[in-house]
Amino acid sequence: MEVLIIGGGWSGIAAAIEATQRGVRVTLVEERHYLGGRARSFTDRVSGDEIDNGQHVMMGCYRALLNVVRTLGTEHLLERQSALRVAFVDTSGQSNVLDASRLPGMAGLGLALLRLSGIKVLSRLAAVRLALRIALGRASTTGLTCAEFLRQHHQPNDVIERFWEPVVLATINAPINKASADLLVTVMRLAFLGSTQDAQLLIPMVGLSDLIRPFQKWLEERGGVCMIGTGVEALERADDRIHSVRLSNGNTIEVQSVISCIPQRALHRLLLGSDMEPLRAAATPSSPIVSVYLWYSESWMSTDFAAALGTTVQWVFDKRRIRPGLVAVTVSAGYGIVTEQADEIVSLCDRELRQLFPSMKGVELKRGVVIKEKHATPLFTLEMVAVRPASTELSTVVSNLFIAGDWTDTGLPATLEGAARSGVNASTYALSQSLPNRQ
Ligand SMILES: Cc1cc2nc3c(=O)[nH]c(=O)nc-3n(C[C@H](O)[C@H](O)[C@H](O)COP(=O)(O)OP(=O)(O)OC[C@H]3O[C@@H](n4cnc5c(N)ncnc54)[C@H](O)[C@@H]3O)c2cc1C
Structure with a gap:
């Protein structure tokens, strides 16, 4: 029995782990040259430091995500608070x-x-x-x-x-x-x-990609295949089943069951022009996150992170583990600044941090990097929540096609946990419905 998983973000990885642990052979196809999707790290060329596409924070209630890191042996790379503790700072320099x-x-x-x-x-x-x-x-x-x-x-x-x-x-x-x-x-x-x-907050002590680094080996040791740098270009169907998929490397592979773990926009593109086009769900608008890494001459934060009040800057994380003086700033739903020039964003963040943290006196800003994730997450308005599709939504028409991803209906916001849980759900459905004779 085989399952093809499209997409190597956290939903795809969680789906692959679930299916493999249930004894099914998995092929996972990821079009980019790395796994992790919207939660990845990379080496900053100038400093050589490993930074994320944006600081991610997890919580103790992230059960599906924790199952992934436990399975891959990377849970120890997350620092867990003993209990919820958040410092709120404001422009008067006060911290509560x-x-x-x-x-x-x-x-x-x-x-x-x-x-x-x-x-x-x-x-x-x-x-x-x-x-x-x-x-x-x-x-x-x-x-x-x-x-x-x-x-x-x-x-x-x-x-x-x-x-x-x-x-x-x-x-x-x-x-x-x-x-x-x-x-x-x-x-x-x-x-x-x-x-x-x-309620405990869990903060990665390493780059996000390190949390899933062992995945490819883990999968291959269990008979699975992980094709990185290969996209799925078309789903080919006859009657109510997908029988094969066409890959960007020119190959076509036969499939028994398919789990799409790609964002809604990508699934739209995949279905466009095919006889499955009418299955496309209403497009969800997305919400941006702007992340800023700032290298200062020395460390100045007295807590690991803080929430900022009354400023564009919303969260500040001390990244001294990577390099003393490095901080990461997050601006969620950053519609107001996502169109600004990077150097203006860096200056704004630096100015605001100095208002928020009087301890920065004398500290020099060396450099800043801005990462704009314009489609960081779907924007879950009332209308959009009402039309979030279940993992099985497409399988009512195409019996062996299941969907996962943070945008699908888990009841959770679009988070790593939502993504991981959707992957587990989709695998569970795929195995129970699409492969009914499996022992
Ligand atoms: C800056 C930022 C900060 C965030 N902060 C947090 C946080 O603090 N806590 C939290 O819980 N969540 C956070 N999130 C949200 C979290 O990162 C996402 O919800 C989660 O990563 C989504 O995972 P996914 O698997 O659903 O999708 P993705 O990560 O987008 O994975 C989909 C994968 O499919 C691949 N793909 C697409 N099309 C194809 C194709 N045709 N063939 C093959 N592969 C394809 C893509 O390349 C991608 O790797 C943040 C997101 C961002 C961007």
């Missing part, structure tokens, strides 16, 4: 820490919110009340954006600006007036209102 380590689980977040200075006491109480309603399943989100949901639950401006909005941007990569409240409630329940372990 959300520290959920004082009590276990949900109570920890409740107490952390109550103690979070920089927000009025009544506003903190309002946030705790809403968190409680979410935990108890008493906060309806039907037809609401995050902004509407927060207003409906009487959240004052300061707690929206200093707590809820940073959470939405970081986890859903969408402005609060566009993001579906459904996703916010899911994130709160799974991550922040789960166990202490679920």
Whole structure:
């Protein structure tokens, strides 16, 4: 029994691991010359430092992702917090820490919110009340954006600006007036209102690509094939089945079952002009993330990372493990700056960091690199969440074609966990439906 997996991002890798562990032979085809898709690292040519296409943060509740890194033996490359702890800094140079380590689980977040200075006491109480309603399943989100949901639950401006909005941007990569409240409630329940372990932040200590480096060998040792630098150019079908795929190297390979683990835009291109074109789902708009790496003359951060309030800069990560003085800045849903020139973005970030961190006095900026991921994630508005397709959506017409990827319907935002979980789901369906006689 064989499965062809198209795409070597985290959804494709998770799908391949799942299928292989269930005893199926996997061929994975990735058109780029590297695995990892939108979560990859590369060597910066000038400094020789390994940097990511954008800082990624994971959480303890990322079960499908953790299964991948455990299987590949790379879990130790993730640094895990003992409990959720985030420093919020603002342009007055003040730092307020959300520290959920004082009590276990949900109570920890409740107490952390109550103690979070920089927000009025009544506003903190309002946030705790809403968190409680979410935990108890008493906060309806039907037809609401995050902004509407927060207003409906009487959240004052300061707690929206200093707590809820940073959470939405970081986890859903969408402005609060566009993001579906459904996703916010899911994130709160799974991550922040789960166990202490679920809420822990996990930060890679190495380049992202190192987390999946052993994958190709792992797959090949189990009889699979990993074709990197080879794209799928066409799916060839007869009746209700795909019988073969045409590759960019000119070869055609026969297939029994196909799992597409490519972004929606790429799947659209693949189906365009074929007799499967009508199966194309409505195109999801995407949301950009702008990442900036800044090399300073020396280290100046006193925490591993911090959330910034009231600035274009949203998150700052100390990358001293890679090189003392290197920091990574993230701007999610960065519509406002994605069209700006790189040197202007570098100057803006440097200026804002100096406002946020008085400790930068005397520190010199040596160089900056800007990475613009214009299609970082799908933009999950209310309309888009409503039409997210399930893994099995196309298999009702083409019985051996399944879909995965962060854009498919996992109920999660477009994240590494969403991608990994979608891959596991698609493999599970592919094996149970497309290969019914498998022992
Ligand atoms: C800058 C940035 C920061 C992010 N931060 C976080 C974060 O902190 N936490 C988090 O959880 N998530 C984060 N994300 C989101 C996360 O990276 C994505 O959700 C996830 O990587 C998507 O994985 P995927 O497998 O669905 O798709 P992709 O990673 O896009 O993989 C699809 C693969 O398919 C390949 N492909 C396409 N067409 C073909 C074809 N015809 N033939 C063969 N191969 C093909 C592509 O080359 C690609 O490698 C971030 C994303 C970005 C861009």
